[in-house]
Amino acid sequence: MELTGKGLAGRAAERAARQSYGRLLAYLVRAWRDVAAVEDALAEAFTRALVVWPRDGVPDNPDGWLLVAARNKLLDGARSAAVRQTALASLKLTTAVAAEDPPMIPDKRLELMFVCAHPDIDPAVHTALMLQCVLGLSAERIGSSFLVSPDAMGRRLSRAKARIRDAGTGFEVPDASAVAGRLGAVMEAIYAAYGQGWDSIASDDAGRKGLSEEAIWLARALVSVAPGDAEPRGLLALMLFCEARAKARRADLRYVPLADQQVDLWDREMIAAAERALAAAGAMRAPGRFQLEAAIQSAMVQSRLTSTDLRVPLLRLHGALVSVAPTLGNRLGWIAALSDVDGPQAGLKALDELPHQRIRSYQPYWAVRAHLLGRAGAGAGFIDEAFSNAIGLSTDAATRAYLIEKRAMLTRQ
Amino acid sequence: MQYMLMFYETETEFAKRDDSAAAPAYWGAWNAYIGAMNAAGIVLRGDGLLPPGAATTVRVEDGERLVQDGPVSATKEQLGGYFVIEVDTLDDALAWAARSPNLAAGATEVRPVLPPPPQV
Numbered sequence: 001m002e003l004t005g006k007g008l009a010g011r012a013a014e015r016a017a018r019q020s021y022g023r024l025l026a027y028l029v030r031a032w033r034d035v036a037a038v039e040d041a042l043a044e045a046f047t048r049a050l051v052v053w054p055r056d057g058v059p060d061n062p063d064g065w066l067l068v069a070a071r072n073k074l075l076d077g078a079r080s081a082a083v084r085q086t087a088l089a090s091l092k093l094t095t096a097v098a099a100e101d102p103p104m105i106p107d108k109r110l111e112l113m114f115v116c117a118h119p120d121i122d123p124a125v126h127t128a129l130m131l132q133c134v135l136g137l138s139a140e141r142i143g144s145s146f147l148v149s150p151d152a153m154g155r156r157l158s159r160a161k162a163r164i165r166d167a168g169t170g171f172e173v174p175d176a177s178a179v180a181g182r183l184g185a186v187m188e189a190i191y192a193a194y195g196q197g198w199d200s201i202a203s204d205d206a207g208r209k210g211l212s213e214e215a216i217w218l219a220r221a222l223v224s225v226a227p228g229d230a231e232p233r234g235l236l237a238l239m240l241f242c243e244a245r246a247k248a249r250r251a252d253l254r255y256v257p258l259a260d261q262q263v264d265l266w267d268r269e270m271i272a273a274a275e276r277a278l279a280a281a282g283a284m285r286a287p288g289r290f291q292l293e294a295a296i297q298s299a300m301v302q303s304r305l306t307s308t309d310l311r312v313p314l315l316r317l318h319g320a321l322v323s324v325a326p327t328l329g330n331r332l333g334w335i336a337a338l339s340d341v342d343g344p345q346a347g348l349k350a351l352d353e354l355p356h357q358r359i360r361s362y363q364p365y366w367a368v369r370a371h372l373l374g375r376a377g378a379g380a381g382f383i384d385e386a387f388s389n390a391i392g393l394s395t396d397a398a399t400r401a402y403l404i405e406k407r408a409m410l411t412r413q
Numbered sequence: 414m415q416y417m418l419m420f421y422e423t424e425t426e427f428a429k430r431d432d433s434a435a436a437p438a439y440w441g442a443w444n445a446y447i448g449a450m451n452a453a454g455i456v457l458r459g460d461g462l463l464p465p466g467a468a469t470t471v472r473v474e475d476g477e478r479l480v481q482d483g484p485v486s487a488t489k490e491q492l493g494g495y496f497v498i499e500v501d502t503l504d505d506a507l508a509w510a511a512r513s514p515n516l517a518a519g520a521t522e523v524r525p526v527l528p529p530p531p532q533v
Binding site for chain 2: 152361388390391393395397404408
């Protein structure tokens with residue numbers, strides 16, 4: 001659902017949409033189970049608001065108004081008397097809630113996020129489903145971020161929602177043990193959303209912003225409802241570290257690596273907030289993947305800010321990260337850190353041990369290889385081949401331009 | 414599945430091909446992109462095309478043949494080349510389309526290749 005509206009009432013509806021959409025949806029889905037039906041009802045409620053509010057004024061309690069309008073729509077839509085009967089009982093509560101002033105709509109967004117990450121739902125759809133249910137992003141918008149056709153994305157989301165509707169008891173609000181079991185999937189989904197924000201930049205900051213900010217918002221929500229868990233704080237810290245440097249990552253449409261970034265473009269307050277989140281996570285003595293990644297970010301940032309050589313501790317952190325999460329990306333990070341300590345030859349040797357099939361079309365592999373070959377003073381032909389692959393596999397014009405320049409520098413003899 | 418990737422470029426992009434300042438980056442990006450597709454072993458066929466100014470269009474209107482200089486339609490973005498690739502899914506084809514260098518200014522269309530008609 002995308003909402004646009006003109007004038008005061010339009011803006012109020014948009015604000016309500018941004019702030020309340022997920023809350024209203026989560027609350028109604030609890031009673032109604034049918035995500036698609038609730039989405040339709042909410043969309044109609046918002047549309048009606050855009051007609052009624054400019055005429056009669058914005059109600060004192062916009063959320064309550066929207067909730068009642070959506071509920072009425074849902075009841076109208078429930079054709080069979082039996083469905084009406086059971087639904088009515090659970091929806092009575094919503095009327096009571098909406099009548100209160102100020103409205104006390106319990107925040108069930110987190111429960112909804114956990115429903116979206118249910119093990120019965122294809123993990124590949126977790127993030128997309130969460131973005132749609134909790135943030136109200138359209139299939140077009142999500143499809144664009146994930147490089148999936150809007151049509152296919154719409155079908156995947158519909159299938160997932162049908163599962164939620166039909167699965168019955170499996171989708172009760174998860175209890176504490178189920179929450180613990182799904183926390184990982186929820187965090188993965190949030191981080192994937194943030195990563196999509198980075199990857200889809202194409203030199204366009206406005207386009208990128210959306211998903212990054214929303215992912216950070218989701219992480220904050222996760223921290224606030226799981227205050228006893230360390231990893232959500234680690235995740236928040238990690239994203240804040242990355243976000244704090246967003247402005248410095250580009251200069252004249254060229255990608256700027258961390259070592260060359262202008263430190264005064266970094267958001268110091270956000271870095272401080274990231275450090276606080278990481279320290280709070282560390283105090284819980286329950287290390288994990290996201291805390292390690294945040295610690296790596298912290299060390300890289302502090303190394304620049306204080307001109308301290310932290311290459312050895314960084315290599316240790318990367319090693320710990322690989323042992324917790326041996327993904328291709330993490331192994332590449334370790335190899336880059338290794339070559340910073342032991343030299344490019346050690347890095348190149350480690351690169352050769354990566355699974356050949358998986359690195360062939362993996363851009364970061366070729367980018368790391370190209371830089372290491374350059375540092376090792378390899379022949380121009382080898383350097384050129386690695387750079388070519390890295391350039392050809394880039395989706396981002398700024399990265400492409402940076403690599404083309406770098407290649408020219410390294411192969412010009 | 415076979416997909417055709419059709420690369421649409423703007424006039425400014427076409428002009429870079431012969432602009433001594435911009436040409437190295439332009440060709441560098443395209444050669445690298447095509448090289449990466451070849452290295453992945455997915456390319457079935459493909460060509461770059463001369464700019465739309467080199468096109469000639471033939472049509473018949475009211476029974477009368479018309480030969481015109483220029484492309485079929487005078488849109489802002491014009492076909493600059495195409496590749497037919499063999500990949501498992503549309504998602505894979507889109508991943509390759511997203512890497513095409515023309516996206517900074519133009520667009521890339523992905524279309525499934527029509528399978529051969531059933532033998533009657």
